[in-house]
Amino acid sequence: MPTLAPFPEAPAAAPAHAGHAAWQARVESACAQACQAIAPAWPLDRAIAVNPHWERAHLPLRRVAARMAVLGRIQVLAPRSLLRQAWQQGRIQAADLAHARAQLPSALAAPWTPERLQHILETELQTPQLPLLIDLLDQDPQRHTRLPWRQAITHQVSQTCAAYFDTRQADWQPERRQGLYAFWRDTLRHDHGIGTLMGLPGLGRALGALPATRQDAERWVLERLQLPPAVWADYLEAVLLTVNGWASWCAYLRWQAGLEGRADEHLRELLAIRLAWGALLLDGQDDAATRQAFATLQQAWRQAPALLAQCEDELHADEIWQAALEAGYQRELAARLAGARPPAGAQPAPQVQAAFCIDVRSEPLRRALESAHPGLQTLGFAGFFGLPVAYTPLGTAARRPQLPGLLAPALELTEQIIPATGAPDPAGQDAARQARHDRLALAQQWLGASRWPGAAFSFVEAAGVGYLGALGQWLRPSAAPRASDDHAGLPTRLRPLCRPGLHGLALEDKVALAARVLQAMGLAQGLAPLVLFVGHGSQTRNNAQAAALDCGACCGQTGEANARALARLLNEDAVRAALARQGIAIPADTWFVGALHNTTTDEIEGFDLDLLPGAARARWQALLPALQQAGAQVRRERAPRLGLDPQQAPERLLAQLRRRANDGAQNRPEWGLAGNAAFLIAPRWRSQGVDLQGRSFLHDYDARQDPAGALLEQLMTAPMLVTHWINWQYHASTCDPERLGSGNKLLHNVVGGHIGVFEGNGGDLRIGLSRQSLHDGTRWVHEPLRLTVAIDAPAAAIERVLGAHAVVRQLVDNGWLHLWRWAEDGRLRRYAQGQWQDLPWAGA
Numbered sequence: 096m097p098t099l100a101p102f103p104e105a106p107a108a109a110p111a112h113a114g115h116a117a118w119q120a121r122v123e124s125a126c127a128q129a130c131q132a133i134a135p136a137w138p139l140d141r142a143i144a145v146n147p148h149w150e151r152a153h154l155p156l157r158r159v160a161a162r163m164a165v166l167g168r169i170q171v172l173a174p175r176s177l178l179r180q181a182w183q184q185g186r187i188q189a190a191d192l193a194h195a196r197a198q199l200p201s202a203l204a205a206p207w208t209p210e211r212l213q214h215i216l217e218t219e220l221q222t223p224q225l226p227l228l229i230d231l232l233d234q235d236p237q238r239h240t241r242l243p244w245r246q247a248i249t250h251q252v253s254q255t256c257a258a259y260f261d262t263r264q265a266d267w268q269p270e271r272r273q274g275l276y277a278f279w280r281d282t283l284r285h286d287h288g289i290g291t292l293m294g295l296p297g298l299g300r301a302l303g304a305l306p307a308t309r310q311d312a313e314r315w316v317l318e319r320l321q322l323p324p325a326v327w328a329d330y331l332e333a334v335l336l337t338v339n340g341w342a343s344w345c346a347y348l349r350w351q352a353g354l355e356g357r358a359d360e361h362l363r364e365l366l367a368i369r370l371a372w373g374a375l376l377l378d379g380q381d382d383a384a385t386r387q388a389f390a391t392l393q394q395a396w397r398q399a400p401a402l403l404a405q406c407e408d409e410l411h412a413d414e415i416w417q418a419a420l421e422a423g424y425q426r427e428l429a430a431r432l433a434g435a436r437p438p439a440g441a442q443p444a445p446q447v448q449a450a451f452c453i454d455v456r457s458e459p460l461r462r463a464l465e466s467a468h469p470g471l472q473t474l475g476f477a478g479f480f481g482l483p484v485a486y487t488p489l490g491t492a493a494r495r496p497q498l499p500g501l502l503a504p505a506l507e508l509t510e511q512i513i514p515a516t517g518a519p520d521p522a523g524q525d526a527a528r529q530a531r532h533d534r535l536a537l538a539q540q541w542l543g544a545s546r547w548p549g550a551a552f553s554f555v556e557a558a559g560v561g562y563l564g565a566l567g568q569w570l571r572p573s574a575a576p577r578a579s580d581d582h583a584g585l586p587t588r589l590r591p592l593c594r595p596g597l598h599g600l601a602l603e604d605k606v607a608l609a610a611r612v613l614q615a616m617g618l619a620q621g622l623a624p625l626v627l628f629v630g631h632g633s634q635t636r637n638n639a640q641a642a643a644l645d646c647g648a649c650c651g652q653t654g655e656a657n658a659r660a661l662a663r664l665l666n667e668d669a670v671r672a673a674l675a676r677q678g679i680a681i682p683a684d685t686w687f688v689g690a691l692h693n694t695t696t697d698e699i700e701g702f703d704l705d706l707l708p709g710a711a712r713a714r715w716q717a718l719l720p721a722l723q724q725a726g727a728q729v730r731r732e733r734a735p736r737l738g739l740d741p742q743q744a745p746e747r748l749l750a751q752l753r754r755r756a757n758d759g760a761q762n763r764p765e766w767g768l769a770g771n772a773a774f775l776i777a778p779r780w781r782s783q784g785v786d787l788q789g790r791s792f793l794h795d796y797d798a799r800q801d802p803a804g805a806l807l808e809q810l811m812t813a814p815m816l817v818t819h820w821i822n823w824q825y826h827a828s829t830c831d832p833e834r835l836g837s838g839n840k841l842l843h844n845v846v847g848g849h850i851g852v853f854e855g856n857g858g859d860l861r862i863g864l865s866r867q868s869l870h871d872g873t874r875w876v877h878e879p880l881r882l883t884v885a886i887d888a889p890a891a892a893i894e895r896v897l898g899a900h901a902v903v904r905q906l907v908d909n910g911w912l913h914l915w916r917w918a919e920d921g922r923l924r925r926y927a928q929g930q931w932q933d934l935p936w937a938g939a
Contacts, residue, residue, distance in 0.1 A: 129331035136343035142642035146823035156910040161406035167336035170831040179216040195418035215412040222406035231388040241294040263848030275364040309367030340860030354503040446470035449627040452478030463725035475793040478648040481612040484508040490531035515705040531584035572758040574750040606673040630654015631692040637759035659689030686711035769877040777887035804892040822882040828863040837861035885915040
């Protein structure tokens with residue numbers, strides 16, 4: 096077992112020389128570049144989907160795949176085992192492979208014959224992963240008897256971060272004023288077990304000489320490594336990938352700070368910690384071992400550019416197979432869409448309009464509703480319904496964003512107690528606030544009574560039969576409908592009267608907001624007598640990742656608050672009168688209703704119905720049979736994927752789905768957005784009546800009403816990016832479930848109350864989706880396909896957006912998604928190499 100040599104004194108700054116300023120600038124640039132490569136991961140209570148390669152999207156996809164393989168052995172493209180199975184089972188056909196080769200010009204120039212491509216699927220990636228210093232230092236012959244140093248360091252850094260960032264779960268909070276790096280140094284001095292785990296019992300003697308600041312650590316380690324400056328950023332990025340989960344959390348803190356106009360240094364401090372660990376271990380070897388480790392490291396990293404290029408070339412075949420897998424789906428999608436025809440002649444005015452979130456789970460329900468009620472028109476719109484709000488439930492300080500994570504809230508949504516008369520009730524408001532405060536405080540005391548050492552057993556004894564009710568709910572889940580978590584602690588009689596709204600907003604601001612939303616939704620004219628805004632939310636129990644099943648456009652919340660607030664806004668007499676003066680006339684008999692689609696049970700719940708006039712309530716009642724029929728149809732469609740009998744009586748199937756939703760032991764209450772593969776920005780007639788299998792996001796858009804292309808620009812720079820994030824979170828979690836997914840849900844332990852999860856009791860913070868959200872125990876339910884975006888708009892309008900927004904252009908040009916459009920002749924064409932090209936499939 097190696098012993099520790101005396102740890103050399105860390106310099107306070109880099110060595111002074113004529114080029115010191117330039118050298119220091121290179122250090123700063125390399126560290127900043129490495130940190131910039133890390134995408135954010137949102138906390139559990141705001142769990143929106145994120146492309147984990149988002150900050151690398153300015154690079155071609157295959158180059159990113161090569162970098163991730165060489166720097167961190169991370170799988171970006173579809174795994175060869177999955178592709179091999181798809182080929183053997185006929186999911187990928189010879190025509191798909193030929194199409195994939197044809198659409199990649201570089202593939203035609205290379206000798207990628209079908210035979211060679213098939214052979215590639217039987218092999219593993221040949222390009223090696225570049226080593227880090229700790230890998231080369233960890234060469235003790237007895238290393239199999241202890242924890243590998245890379246694993247031990249990741250565990251120690253992860254536990255330190257968990258303690259530092261936890262502000263909700265632990266009763267005793269650490270000192271944070273000096274920052275993460277200083278906290279880690281102090282923690283390491285008191286951690287007497289880490290040296291034993293690593294086979295370095297004398298480790299503690301060297302800790303006193305650790306660099307005092309993160310700047311010192313960065314400079315000192317890079318000076319010692321003597322790597323070529325050209326590879327510094329790559330080496331540092333590889334270092335961060337060893338703690339990618341916590342790096343992603345720190346990137347989230349940086350992202351939020353940026354939205355607020357602040358800077359955040361946590362990611363840089365995490366990098367310094369991880370670098371300092373390497374420096375700490377330098378002197379855990381004898382001189383010969385140290386010299387050998389440095390020599391090997393420097394030799395390996397001098398080859399980094401060549402290895403990256405080699406891997407990029409090797410992954411050419413994988414890129415072809417990825418495109419072939421997508422071609423099989425795209426061929427079917429094009430064939431389905433080819434059958435749609437525009438409506439002939441004038442259409443009767445709709446009796447009901449229902450605007451749904453663009454979420455893929457809305458597509459089957461929209462289709463079913465249109466079939467059940469011919470007078471009903473559905474629309475697709477982002478589920479936050481254009482309200483850039485943060486929402487604070489009554490009597491709490493739990494302010495939360497209810498808009499896409501790309502944006503910062505601009506307005507406040509609060510709640511009032513409003514009886515059916517429509518006038519606020521200040522006394523009821525105070526009573527509700529006090530009742531909730533008292534009940535939540537009592538619940539917190541009840542919880543806290545069991546958290547102190549020695550108190551747990553006496554707490555259980557004192558609780559006695561009080562536990563039986565909760566235990567019974569676990570053993571026999573009820574078939575009760577969804578209950579809103581926002582009402583926790585409120586008296587039952589006040590819950591229906593607690594209504595979210597844009598209180599305190601000036602009339603002119605309300606009117607401007609209402610006009611903007613109606614125009615964006617295409618509802619500035621032609622309104623039906625009853626208009627529904629249908630947000631969505633999931634019903635699930637005992638699920639740390641429950642927010643990932645709610646609305647991504649609402650920052651991992653349900654869309655209830657936004658839908659209700661918008662409906663109430665548009666039902667205000669003063670707002671309607673002001674809109675009429677601006678040329679947006681809402682008919683006197685038109686009323687708006689906020690509603691929620693329960694994506695676990697496919698029920699639709701209406702809100703604030705008691706505030707409607709009698710005629711509007713009668714229309715809602717007349718609509719209920721169609722809502723029930725549509726829900727039953729979708730439940731039958733979904734039942735086989737959940738292992739349920741679709742032929743059983745509708746009421747039995749609904750009860751079964753409700754019990755699954757209330758079952759704390761249920762791993763898969765629903766499949767969420769698994770299977771997502773396309774995003775249509777087009778009039779509804781382009782997809783009406785077409786079974787898109789719950790795999791398509793649908794956003795209504797009529798280019799005739801958008802001659803300047805302003806709305807198209809909004810759609811391509813906001814909803815299209817959100818759907819891309821969703822698509823790539825599912826893609827990444829499927830392609831590399833170990834590094835970019837969160838592992839086995841059964842082993843999840845929540846970190847910091849809301850930060851994320853560990854799989855088990857340690858290791859890195861896990862990001863992405865659990866295996867149970869993607870795999871049914873036998874097969875992958877989600878296919879890792881890049882999003883196909885199809886837009887019904889003039890080519891010039893689409894190209895203007897591509898030219899004006901680099902991030903959108905990069906997603907298309909670098910292969911992160913596919914871009915199609917409906918041409919003037921009705922055929923679909925794809926955008927590639929700056930040109931629109933015909934799709935090869937008949938009928939497209």
